Amino acid sequence: MYSLIEELYPICRSITGNGVRETLDRLKRVVPIEIHEVSSGSKVFDWTVPLEWNIRDAYVKNSQGERVIDFRKSNLHVLNYSVPVREKMRLDELKPHLFTMPDRPDWIPYRTSYYKKNWGFCLSHNALLGLADGEYEVCIDSSLESGNLTYGEFFIPGETTDQILVSTHICHPSLANDNLSGIAIASHLAAHLAKTSNKYSYRFVFAPGTIGAITWLSKNESAAKRIKHGLVLAGLGDSGPLSYKRSRRGDSEIDRVAAHVLRLLGEKVQILEFSPYGYDERQYCSPGFNLAVGRLSRTPHGTFPEYHTSADNLGFVSSQALGESFSTCLSIFSILERDATFLNTNPKCEPQLGERGLYRMMGGTSGDNTSEMAMLWTLNLSDGTYSLLDIAERAQLKFDAIYNAAVALQQSGLLKPVASESDRPGQGA
Numbered sequence: 226m227y228s229l230i231e232e233l234y235p236i237c238r239s240i241t242g243n244g245v246r247e248t249l250d251r252l253k254r255v256v257p258i259e260i261h262e263v264s265s266g267s268k269v270f271d272w273t274v275p276l277e278w279n280i281r282d283a284y285v286k287n288s289q290g291e292r293v294i295d296f297r298k299s300n301l302h303v304l305n306y307s308v309p310v311r312e313k314m315r316l317d318e319l320k321p322h323l324f325t326m327p328d329r330p331d332w333i334p335y336r337t338s339y340y341k342k343n344w345g346f347c348l349s350h351n352a353l354l355g356l357a358d359g360e361y362e363v364c365i366d367s368s369l370e371s372g373n374l375t376y377g378e379f380f381i382p383g384e385t386t387d388q389i390l391v392s393t394h395i396c397h398p399s400l401a402n403d404n405l406s407g408i409a410i411a412s413h414l415a416a417h418l419a420k421t422s423n424k425y426s427y428r429f430v431f432a433p434g435t436i437g438a439i440t441w442l443s444k445n446e447s448a449a450k451r452i453k454h455g456l457v458l459a460g461l462g463d464s465g466p467l468s469y470k471r472s473r474r475g476d477s478e479i480d481r482v483a484a485h486v487l488r489l490l491g492e493k494v495q496i497l498e499f500s501p502y503g504y505d506e507r508q509y510c511s512p513g514f515n516l517a518v519g520r521l522s523r524t525p526h527g528t529f530p531e532y533h534t535s536a537d538n539l540g541f542v543s544s545q546a547l548g549e550s551f552s553t554c555l556s557i558f559s560i561l562e563r564d565a566t567f568l569n570t571n572p573k574c575e576p577q578l579g580e581r582g583l584y585r586m587m588g589g590t591s592g593d594n595t596s597e598m599a600m601l602w603t604l605n606l607s608d609g610t611y612s613l614l615d616i617a618e619r620a621q622l623k624f625d626a627i628y629n630a631a632v633a634l635q636q637s638g639l640l641k642p643v644a645s646e647s648d649r650p651g652q653g654a
């Protein structure tokens with residue numbers, strides 16, 4: 226995943242254009258995603274697919290002809306979606322088009338102007354202070370023309386048509402954590418899950434932020450009805466602890482599973498309440514869809530100084546953090562895959578577990594009695610209304626302990642499955 230990020234890092238992505246296509250093409254080597262193009266001007270709910278932006282070069286040259294701002298050194302130097310410019314101007318005329326961060330004078334900020342026609346350059350504040358008065362040659366060799374918005378999709382059929390959605394944005398240029406970490410994890414999750422047999426079907430969406438998710442939802446309104454659980458992946462490569470932002474529903478199964486998994490990590494994890502601000506969970510959780518889609522991140526966006534700056538670079542993300550984020554996603558899916566509701570076939574008083582080889586023969590021994598407690602809880606609460614996750618939460622035991630107990634009890638005939646989780650009344654309506 227880290228080397229994929231290294232490869233994708235130099236590409237200048239935006240909400241449309243060849244940077245996105247190049248990125249999706251590269252992902253095809255990880256997993257054979259399907260690429261979709263939606264033409265500029267298409268109506269997608271209240272939005273319109275914008276003109277396609279492409280950029281070849283951009284610079285500001287001083288009077289000696291030296292590139293004092295150079296897109297070839299960092300694609301963050303160009304205000305993303307800048308209209309083309311070729312002009313000579315004085316520094317005071319240029320200055321309104323220059324963006325810096327005076328409080329982080331060595332970093333280049335990342336700025337965009339998607340929906341308002343503008344042009345500009347981003348540079349370190351120290352570089353700005355070094356610009357002498359005089360005339361500058363300004364060039365942004367970009368194009369903003371009728372074309373397409375590009376997104377990628379990968380579908381893995383499971384035993385049921387109920388789906389788990391994994392969605393990540395693909396529109397940021399050279400930023401490693403915000404964007405590339407999500408792309409790397411989502412593509413490798415897809416490659417992994419394509420090789421296992423799954424109860425759920427999995428749908429992976431790689432789309433530009435906001436407009437891409439809106440476009441996908443507008444083209445897939447009926448497919449979206451099959452999404453039972455979902456995760457937006459963003460910012461998963463930094464060294465901070467994991468955080469999970471609840472869906473708009475707040476207590477959907479994925480919200481509870483993610484909280485359960487994160488708590489087991491025993492770090493300073495954060496469980497954040499839903500808010501209509503952030504990444505594409507905003508679209509999936511809009512009231513007309515209200516999908517059970519939460520967001521998994523490490524340090525939440527906007528709360529670390531490197532966010533949307535040149536300091537969100539290859540040194541800001543690590544293989545270790547990516548690996549932990551990846552396995553956390555798999556742990557969440559694994560619980561969703563195995564959660565089920567059972568009925569105790571011997572509900573009148575406790576069954577004799579010892580006779581069935583299910584209980585320690587010696588009474589009064591000290592030590593870990595987790596498996597016995599898990600069995601007692603599972604038997605007691607399996608009245609057809611509690612799922613294994615419900616039992617784990619109420620017993621304050623790990624899901625795996627409850628699951629293993631349920632497997633053993635089922636093998637002894639003491640438990641039988643009832644209708645699947647999503648069919649239970651009052652759950653996930």
Ligand SMILES: [Zn+2]
Nearest residue numbers: 397403404533
């Ligand atoms: Zn961002």
